[in-house]
Amino acid sequence: MRIWLLVALAACGGGPVRVDVDGEPPERLGQLRLFDWNDGELTYNDGVTPYELNTPLFSDFAVKERAIWLPEGEAATYTAAGVFDLPVGTVLIKSFLFPDDFRAPDRDLRMIETRLLMHGSDGWVAYPYLWDADQKDARLKLGGAVKDLSFVDANGDDVAFSYLVPQKNQCLDCHEHKSGFFGREVIPIGPTARNLNRGDQLTAWERDGLLAGLPALAEVGSAVDQDTWIDADLDAMSQDEIDRAARDYLDVNCAHCHSPSGSEGIASQLFLNWDNEDPFHFGVCKEPGSAGNGTGGYSYDVVPGNPERSILHFRMRTDELGSMMPDIGRSLVDEKAVDLIGRWILGLDGLGVQCEGEPPTP
Amino acid sequence: MHSNQMPTLAALSALALASACKREGFDDVSCRDLEAEDCVQVSADDPDGLIEALNGLAAGGAIVLGEGTFTMDNAVVIRGADGVTLIGQGMDATRLDFGGLKTQAPAGVDVIANDVRLEGFAVIDAPKDALRVEDSDGVVIRGIETTWSAGAATENGAYGIYPVKVSRVLLEDSVASYASDAGIYVGQCVNAVVRNNTASGNVAGLEIENTQFADVYGNTVTDNTGGLVVFDLPGNPVVGRDIWIHDNEVTDNNRANFAPGGTVRMIPAGTGTFSMASRRVIIEDNTYANNNTGDLAVLAGLVVQGDPEQWKLSKAELVGVVDGLDLEEDATGTSIYNWRTTDVVLRGNSHSGSGTAPDASLIDGAPGLGTLIALTWGDLAVDTVLYDAIGESAFDPVDPAGNSNDNRICIGADPGVTMASLDAENLSQAFPPTLDMVYRPAPPFAPFDCAGFGEVILPDLGDLDQTP
Numbered sequence: 085m086r087i088w089l090l091v092a093l094a095a096c097g098g099g100p101v102r103v104d105v106d107g108e109p110p111e112r113l114g115q116l117r118l119f120d121w122n123d124g125e126l127t128y129n130d131g132v133t134p135y136e137l138n139t140p141l142f143s144d145f146a147v148k149e150r151a152i153w154l155p156e157g158e159a160a161t162y163t164a165a166g167v168f169d170l171p172v173g174t175v176l177i178k179s180f181l182f183p184d185d186f187r188a189p190d191r192d193l194r195m196i197e198t199r200l201l202m203h204g205s206d207g208w209v210a211y212p213y214l215w216d217a218d219q220k221d222a223r224l225k226l227g228g229a230v231k232d233l234s235f236v237d238a239n240g241d242d243v244a245f246s247y248l249v250p251q252k253n254q255c256l257d258c259h260e261h262k263s264g265f266f267g268r269e270v271i272p273i274g275p276t277a278r279n280l281n282r283g284d285q286l287t288a289w290e291r292d293g294l295l296a297g298l299p300a301l302a303e304v305g306s307a308v309d310q311d312t313w314i315d316a317d318l319d320a321m322s323q324d325e326i327d328r329a330a331r332d333y334l335d336v337n338c339a340h341c342h343s344p345s346g347s348e349g350i351a352s353q354l355f356l357n358w359d360n361e362d363p364f365h366f367g368v369c370k371e372p373g374s375a376g377n378g379t380g381g382y383s384y385d386v387v388p389g390n391p392e393r394s395i396l397h398f399r400m401r402t403d404e405l406g407s408m409m410p411d412i413g414r415s416l417v418d419e420k421a422v423d424l425i426g427r428w429i430l431g432l433d434g435l436g437v438q439c440e441g442e443p444p445t446p
Numbered sequence: 447m448h449s450n451q452m453p454t455l456a457a458l459s460a461l462a463l464a465s466a467c468k469r470e471g472f473d474d475v476s477c478r479d480l481e482a483e484d485c486v487q488v489s490a491d492d493p494d495g496l497i498e499a500l501n502g503l504a505a506g507g508a509i510v511l512g513e514g515t516f517t518m519d520n521a522v523v524i525r526g527a528d529g530v531t532l533i534g535q536g537m538d539a540t541r542l543d544f545g546g547l548k549t550q551a552p553a554g555v556d557v558i559a560n561d562v563r564l565e566g567f568a569v570i571d572a573p574k575d576a577l578r579v580e581d582s583d584g585v586v587i588r589g590i591e592t593t594w595s596a597g598a599a600t601e602n603g604a605y606g607i608y609p610v611k612v613s614r615v616l617l618e619d620s621v622a623s624y625a626s627d628a629g630i631y632v633g634q635c636v637n638a639v640v641r642n643n644t645a646s647g648n649v650a651g652l653e654i655e656n657t658q659f660a661d662v663y664g665n666t667v668t669d670n671t672g673g674l675v676v677f678d679l680p681g682n683p684v685v686g687r688d689i690w691i692h693d694n695e696v697t698d699n700n701r702a703n704f705a706p707g708g709t710v711r712m713i714p715a716g717t718g719t720f721s722m723a724s725r726r727v728i729i730e731d732n733t734y735a736n737n738n739t740g741d742l743a744v745l746a747g748l749v750v751q752g753d754p755e756q757w758k759l760s761k762a763e764l765v766g767v768v769d770g771l772d773l774e775e776d777a778t779g780t781s782i783y784n785w786r787t788t789d790v791v792l793r794g795n796s797h798s799g800s801g802t803a804p805d806a807s808l809i810d811g812a813p814g815l816g817t818l819i820a821l822t823w824g825d826l827a828v829d830t831v832l833y834d835a836i837g838e839s840a841f842d843p844v845d846p847a848g849n850s851n852d853n854r855i856c857i858g859a860d861p862g863v864t865m866a867s868l869d870a871e872n873l874s875q876a877f878p879p880t881l882d883m884v885y886r887p888a889p890p891f892a893p894f895d896c897a898g899f900g901e902v903i904l905p906d907l908g909d910l911d912q913t914p
């Protein structure tokens with residue numbers, strides 16, 4: 085769904101974007117003039133480019149609108165792996181919205197929060213902005229918020245839950261990676277070549293001067309477009325399609341921690357980055373290190389052919405605090421993804437591995 | 447006249463300020479007691495104010511928590527600022543209650559910051575871990591309590607006080623109870639002093655895991671499933687070494703295992719101390735009493751992970767100091783294995799009343815180490831020191847000369863000490879296992895009558911120890 089308008093209006097506070105990535109963040113989001121939000125219409129200012137990801141992070145079904153602002157005359161530099169090199173001065177903007185009723189997801193959208201990730205001279209800094217009830221502007225809220233939200237889901241059922249607007253410090257739970265054993269750095273997660281490579285998005289970035297060094301598109305990998313499975317009949321997908329979609333889902337939703345450069349990945353030795361090909365490290369017959377109640381009473385992260393007895397699957401299908409994963413930012417169960425990951429685990433039966441002490445798979 | 451008035455006015459306003467700062471609920475410690483330039487006092491009735499203050503913390507800043515219970519709906523997170531202090535009015539007076547947490551969080555109090563001081567408050571009913579400090583250097587944890595109000599329950603959070611991947615940590619005067627995994631868990635740390643703490647009512651009381659250079663003393667570890675344990679887990683790049691466990695009380699650790707799962711689920715009730723897959727460990731001058739399965743065990747890592755290949759670590763990825771460890775190498779010389787337990791010295795410990803009722807229960811339907819011990823010893827009291835003899839080149843149940851001590855396990859012939867070498871691999875295959883199969887030497891326990899490797903290398907905390 086595209087609710088934004090690519091029109092350069094003089095509407096945004098009546099002037100160009102006004103960002104100082106090294107200064108104190110303003111109290112009100114509107115002071116930055118990044119975009120306008122009026123009557124359910126999102127209008128980005130000149131120089132602010134909206135973008136979409138192939139496989140986005142699941143955030144309790146929130147509708148997310150992403151955009152990037154690059155300083156005048158500067159461009160991102162292409163990298164095949166990881167996030168593009170984004171120059172100092174870059175601002176990544178992510179807004180989280182909910183409709184009243186997901187049967188009409190474009191209608192009655194309300195802005196809940198907008199998160200900014202700003203590339204200052206000393207590195208990236210994250211700021212949460214919380215939207216006013218009147219939807220006129222958002223205010224800097226370093227402490228974030230735990231909000232009681234409700235909506236009608238796609239099946240027409242009422243859903244009520246606690247939605248986390250992360251504290252500034254909690255942004256680092258996902259965005260701070262290890263660099264060396266005792267070192268840390270804050271980095272963006274979404275804008276990778278694989279996840280941005282959809283339609284003509286990358287060539288448009290290159291054409292508009294936002295991206296330098298883009299190779300021929302045929303050489304650029306791409307993550308699975310979530311639209312191909314999120315509303316699809318998974319029965320109609322081949323095992324190969326399931327596997328690739330599942331690995332990309334795990335990559336986006338888990339690998340910011342569960343990778344060889346993530347603290348939790350190192351501690352648990354569970355690496356869910358899409359390009360990890362070692363079955364033990366993506367959980368096959370691997371016992372958890374310190375999962376506590378997160379085991380659900382099961383023994384292994386992944387039991388090939390048996391999602392029900394796989395801890396990874398259990399931690400996705402539960403909504404118990406203390407047991408579920410990810411560690412932060414989810415209150416509701418992503419049922420469709422649970423189904424997808426379940427089918428991936430069923431397909432791992434093909435590895436021909438039997439975990440010690442597990443009942444034979446039916 | 448004018449010049450005379452000035453000091454009087456200044457004094458008056460200083461007095462006014464002082465009374466304002468010394469607000470009710472900050473009797474024990476207030477911002478005036480701290481050197482921090484940037485200091486905020488937060489009252490217990492203002493949990494949102496606490497969250498805001500935490501996220502506004504600048505480097506070197508401090509937050510003083512007032513007396514009372516903070517009812518939290520979100521986690522207390524300290525990240526992105528070094529040199530910070532979070533201090534309360536004492537563990538009995540300032541309570542952070544996470545029982546009403548509304549969204550998932552890795553820990554109640556979740557800290558990644560260098561040179562951080564956490565002191566004088568309690569952390570209650572955290573759904574996952576209570577206090578976790580990760581990836582940090584220079585950490586003081588003092589006078590903290592972590593607990594769960596339901597008492598021992600499988601649904602409780604996993605860890606109480608949990609410094610992990612920390613260099614230089616001082617953990618003292620704290621109390622940890624009712625964790626469904628470990629009360630105090632010092633994991634993958636380099637340079638740790640753990641002293642004068644109490645761990646009770648947990649599955650594991652006090653754990654030192656994959657840690658280098660730790661001085662652990664003056665702790666009271668009682669009423670847990672397992673008491674005070676030292677071990678490496680497979681696949682972790684910090685190879686444990688130089689652990690000094692002394693002058694602790696490890697008593698009455700007989701609580702039924704209530705862990706939901708994980709490695710800790712394998713600990714038999716009645717376990718005092720074990721040293722597993724660890725090296726250069728001295729356990730001396732501790733008091734052991736009434737641990738029903740046994741006081742001390744020296745175990746190879748293969749007891750919990752039987753596949754040696756899972757214990758393989760490439761040299762390139764190792765963290766910390768591995769000089770002088772003489773670790774077993776693979777054929778190419780590029781990797782090491784750390785399942786073996788070597789250079790362990792046990793001496794000067796006192797023992798009484800232990801080993802009288804080993805925990806024979808099955809773990810998820812399968813016999814465990816406790817089951818093996820119970821079957822083997824039957825009605826006899828279990829020896830105070832058990833050695834699994836895994837990795838030894840020679841074993842004989844009768845002839846001292848038929849036993850190797852390749853792993854250099856040294857056991858002092860102190861009063862009350864008895865010793866048994868199990869040859870656990872073979873014993874666990876026997877039906878039934880019997881004491882005839884066990885080597886039970888009389889003092890001086892040859893060939894385990896060695897003096898040991900010398901002294902442990904003590905942790906270097908730098909100036910951390912001097913923190914007021």
